[in-house]
Amino acid sequence: MVARVVDLRSDTVTKPSDAMRAAMAAADVDDDVLGADPTAQSFEAEMAATMGKEAALFVPSGTMSNLIAVLVHCDVRGSEVILGDNSHIHVYENGGISTVGGVHPKTVRNNPDGTMDVDEIVAAIRSKDGALLYPTTRLICLENTHANCGGKCLTVDYTDKVGEIAKGHGLQLHIDGARIFNASVALGVPVDRLVKAADSVSVCLSKGLGAPVGSILVGSKAFIDKAKILRKTLGGGMRQVGVLCAAAYVAVRDTVGKLADDHRKAKVLAEGLKKIKQFTVDSSSVETNMVFFDIMDSRITPDKLCQVLEKRNVLTMPASSKSVRFVLHYQISDSDIQYALTCVEKAVEEILTGGGKLEHLANGTTKNYYGH
Numbered sequence: 067m068v069a070r071v072v073d074l075r076s077d078t079v080t081k082p083s084d085a086m087r088a089a090m091a092a093a094d095v096d097d098d099v100l101g102a103d104p105t106a107q108s109f110e111a112e113m114a115a116t117m118g119k120e121a122a123l124f125v126p127s128g129t130m131s132n133l134i135a136v137l138v139h140c141d142v143r144g145s146e147v148i149l150g151d152n153s154h155i156h157v158y159e160n161g162g163i164s165t166v167g168g169v170h171p172k173t174v175r176n177n178p179d180g181t182m183d184v185d186e187i188v189a190a191i192r193s194k195d196g197a198l199l200y201p202t203t204r205l206i207c208l209e210n211t212h213a214n215c216g217g218k219c220l221t222v223d224y225t226d227k228v229g230e231i232a233k234g235h236g237l238q239l240h241i242d243g244a245r246i247f248n249a250s251v252a253l254g255v256p257v258d259r260l261v262k263a264a265d266s267v268s269v270c271l272s273k274g275l276g277a278p279v280g281s282i283l284v285g286s287k288a289f290i291d292k293a294k295i296l297r298k299t300l301g302g303g304m305r306q307v308g309v310l311c312a313a314a315y316v317a318v319r320d321t322v323g324k325l326a327d328d329h330r331k332a333k334v335l336a337e338g339l340k341k342i343k344q345f346t347v348d349s350s351s352v353e354t355n356m357v358f359f360d361i362m363d364s365r366i367t368p369d370k371l372c373q374v375l376e377k378r379n380v381l382t383m384p385a386s387s388k389s390v391r392f393v394l395h396y397q398i399s400d401s402d403i404q405y406a407l408t409c410v411e412k413a414v415e416e417i418l419t420g421g422g423k424l425e426h427l428a429n430g431t432t433k434n435y436y437g438h
């Protein structure tokens with residue numbers, strides 16, 4: 067009997083479906099570095115059309131996809147990119163745009179809804195008069211949905227407004243659209259319209275869409291031609307990559323239609339968590355597939371709660387020193403949610419009655435902490 071595991075750590079944990087595995091096995095492949103893998107070529111063309119852009123490039127990860135985008139847009143020494151202080155590119159990508167690309171980050175405060183105030187964006191744009199002293203602004207990055215802001219959606223009006231600012235100042239606009247399909251579904255806006263103002267978009271196929279690996283980077287043909295070279299520079303050129311693109315094609319075909327149900331399940335989970343008096347959950351702010359909640363009782367730390375839940379095979383991750391994040395995906399069922407809620411209630415009781423002991427790892431740290 068296989069033990070039931072409810073994995074709410076992230077939507078990155080989705081495992082390939084049988085249809086994806088079958089497509090991988092049957093994929094028509096060739097060396098994509100020496101020419102063009104036929105499956106990759108058709109998948110890239112399909113995704114470019116879906117996103118309303120000229121061209122697309124399959125990339126091994128969202129981190130590499132964002133890095134390539136920033137480096138293509140900021141291909142002159144002394145470049146600066148305006149991005150959110152709580153953005154994935156700034157917080158979770160090892161500072162790659164600087165350490166690898168030599169691009170200077172100019173952070174602007176992220177609002178709780180994932181936006182950056184447009185007047186703060188404008189104020190962050192370097193004056194050309196200061197060229198002797200300052201870096202040169204070349205790019206603005208947005209993130210939609212915004213992972214660290216609870217999976218919030220950036221509206222099409224806001225995105226268009228930032229696009230106008232970029233264009234008006236001779237800048238490019240990149241969207242980290244790891245979960246752009248979640249935003250499109252939640253807002254009821256076609257994905258190509260949602261990203262119309264962007265010069266480039268990175269889309270994760272390996273999150274809620276359920277593909278085992280990869281992201282797709284879209285933009286103009288000239289942009290993608292440069293991106294392809296940079297992907298090779300970074301070691302991301304792949305040989306018979308059609309095996310992965312075949313799974314990604316199935317993911318887009320089969321799973322986009324399930325994202326609305328992920329959002330519904332997130333609200334069900336949030337409503338259940340609200341009933342636990344030691345937690346504060348703003349369920350009205352659950353827009354997509356993420357639920358963040360604060361723990362108001364100091365006896366219950368996020369690490370301790372996650373460790374006690376893990377003993378019951380409910381996997382999740384701390385989001386900060388006093389909050390926890392649950393992420394829903396299509397491989398979580400409604401009964402999984404009810405089971406998880408029961409386990410959370412029991413875990414709280416166990417901790418408050420002294421049952422839950424925090425096991426520190428050898429180096430004194432605790433597990434899975436995505437600290438800010």
Ligand SMILES: Cc1ncc(COP(=O)(O)O)c(C=O)c1O
Nearest residue numbers: 127128129130154209213242244
């Ligand atoms: C908003 C966002 N952007 C980019 C990434 C990076 O994707 P990957 O894990 O494939 O590098 C992630 C998560 O992984 C993410 O949540």
Ligand SMILES: C[C@@H](O)[C@H](N)C(=O)O
Nearest residue numbers: 076077078158213436
């Ligand atoms: C943590 C972060 O890198 C990952 N994208 C996630 O949301 O799980």
